[in-house]
Amino acid sequence: MFEELGVFLRLGDATDVVTKEMYDFKDKGDRHIALRPEHTAGICRAFAQHRPNTPWKVWYSGSNFRYEKAQAGRYRQFDQVGIEVLGSADPLLDVEVIALGWQFFAALGLRNVELLVNSLGDPSDRAAYIQALKTYFSQHSSDLSEEAATTLLKNPLRVLDSKRSQDADIIAGAPTIKDFLSSEASEHFATVVAGLDVLGIPYKLTPGLVRGLDYYQRTVFEFVSTSLDNAQTAVGGGGRYDGLVEDLGGPATAGVGFALGVDRTLLACDSENVFGLGSLEVDAFFVDVVNGMSALRLCEEVRAAGFTADRAFDGRSMKSQMKAADRCGATFAVIIGEDEANAGTCTVRHLATSEQHIIPQVELIQYLSRTLGERHPRRTSQ
Ligand code: HAM
Numbered sequence: 206m207f208e209e210l211g212v213f214l215r216l217g218d219a220t221d222v223v224t225k226e227m228y229d230f231k232d233k234g235d236r237h238i239a240l241r242p243e244h245t246a247g248i249c250r251a252f253a254q255h256r257p258n259t260p261w262k263v264w265y266s267g268s269n270f271r272y273e274k275a276q277a278g279r280y281r282q283f284d285q286v287g288i289e290v291l292g293s294a295d296p297l298l299d300v301e302v303i304a305l306g307w308q309f310f311a312a313l314g315l316r317n318v319e320l321l322v323n324s325l326g327d328p329s330d331r332a333a334y335i336q337a338l339k340t341y342f343s344q345h346s347s348d349l350s351e352e353a354a355t356t357l358l359k360n361p362l363r364v365l366d367s368k369r370s371q372d373a374d375i376i377a378g379a380p381t382i383k384d385f386l387s388s389e390a391s392e393h394f395a396t397v398v399a400g401l402d403v404l405g406i407p408y409k410l411t412p413g414l415v416r417g418l419d420y421y422q423r424t425v426f427e428f429v430s431t432s433l434d435n436a437q438t439a440v441g442g443g444g445r446y447d448g449l450v451e452d453l454g455g456p457a458t459a460g461v462g463f464a465l466g467v468d469r470t471l472l473a474c475d476s477e478n479v480f481g482l483g484s485l486e487v488d489a490f491f492v493d494v495v496n497g498m499s500a501l502r503l504c505e506e507v508r509a510a511g512f513t514a515d516r517a518f519d520g521r522s523m524k525s526q527m528k529a530a531d532r533c534g535a536t537f538a539v540i541i542g543e544d545e546a547n548a549g550t551c552t553v554r555h556l557a558t559s560e561q562h563i564i565p566q567v568e569l570i571q572y573l574s575r576t577l578g579e580r581h582p583r584r585t586s587q
Pocket of ligand 1: 446
């Protein structure tokens with residue numbers, strides 16, 4: 206969950222994750238440590254420390270912490286599931302890694318996920334490209350948004366990430382990385398793309414895809430949900446980071462992996478109704494002004510029949526219970542007053558239309574099934 210701060214500083218001082226978003230503190234032994242903002246650095250630290258046989262294939266799942274501006278789909282604590290493979294630079298391994306992520310989303314039942322791929326080239330290609338971007342954006346700096354102009358000073362690559370409309374045209378005219386790739390890096394990327402074709406995995410070549418962490422070289426990719434309508438649509442991402450183990454004091458070791466954002470994936474599942482959850486609305490709200498016993502019994506009976514039900518407690522007045530029924534957005538209020546209790550009936554009131562009927566309590570489930578449709582009865586242990 207935490208590492209020595211130095212492990213994460215290797216992620217690069219042009220990265221917000223490192224400069225602005227780290228939860229770091231001194232422990233009781235005066236060690237400067239940080240809550241992990243991601244898992245890859247810790248995995249590479251463990252590799253450098255324990256030197257397992259290669260290729261070393263590992264997976265993980267757990268929380269990460271980033272001091273971000275919290276919003277829908279962007280949290281200060283979030284979970285990832287990820288994989289990393291250390292010890293091979295083979296482009297077909299990139300394909301195997303991407304394919305696993307792709308199949309994960311497919312197996313989950315998500316249909317609206319797109320795969321974006323790009324190559325950032327080798328470190329020298331990347332450096333030349335960054336220089337070209339710096340020159341280009343500096344020529345347009347007076348037209349850039351204030352945020353993009355600030356980003357330009359720290360990390361010209363990240364200007365490509367700006368979603369502001371003011372920056373869109375300038376970004377569209379920017380140099381693209383593919384003109385800066387060495388022949389080795391181009392060949393590597395061509396093999397990755399050919400491998401995806403062999404597996405029939407659809408992808409979008411996205412020259413502007415740069416990723417938020419600085420350790421990537423060559424292949425980078427992102428899984429984006431098109432059913433999420435907020436700004437946070439990346440449900441996962443990863444790439445190759447061949448220099449990272451060495452940066453952490455280990456031997457020169459190639460590495461590739463991804464992390465899937467569990468929280469955002471669940472949001473995407475909700476928006477595609479992957480789990481087929483029934484309605485969370487209350488079908489019947491019981492208003493019992495006698496002694497609550499009828500509400501107690503009927504609530505259990507209709508829930509067992511698969512309907513959602515709620516009731517008021519604390520012997521509240523009829524008016525207050527009706528208000529509670531309205532407030533929870535129930536479809537029906539099922540009212541049991543003295544008359545109904547004596548006659549074994551209930552008054553079923555449709556709250557939206559105020560239409561109401563008096564029916565025998567024993568026919569309530571039948572009535573709900575007729576008006577709301579059959580539900581799945583609760584399984585019992587008998
Ligand atoms: P990342 O793109 O920073 O990459 O995060 C991966 C995924 O974690 C994102 O696509 C997103 O779904 C989720 N995520 C990131 N930040 C937040 C947040 N604040 N709130 C909710 N979800 C979030 C990495 O972390 C790399 N370590 C991935 C990797 C593994 N590259 C190579 N190996």
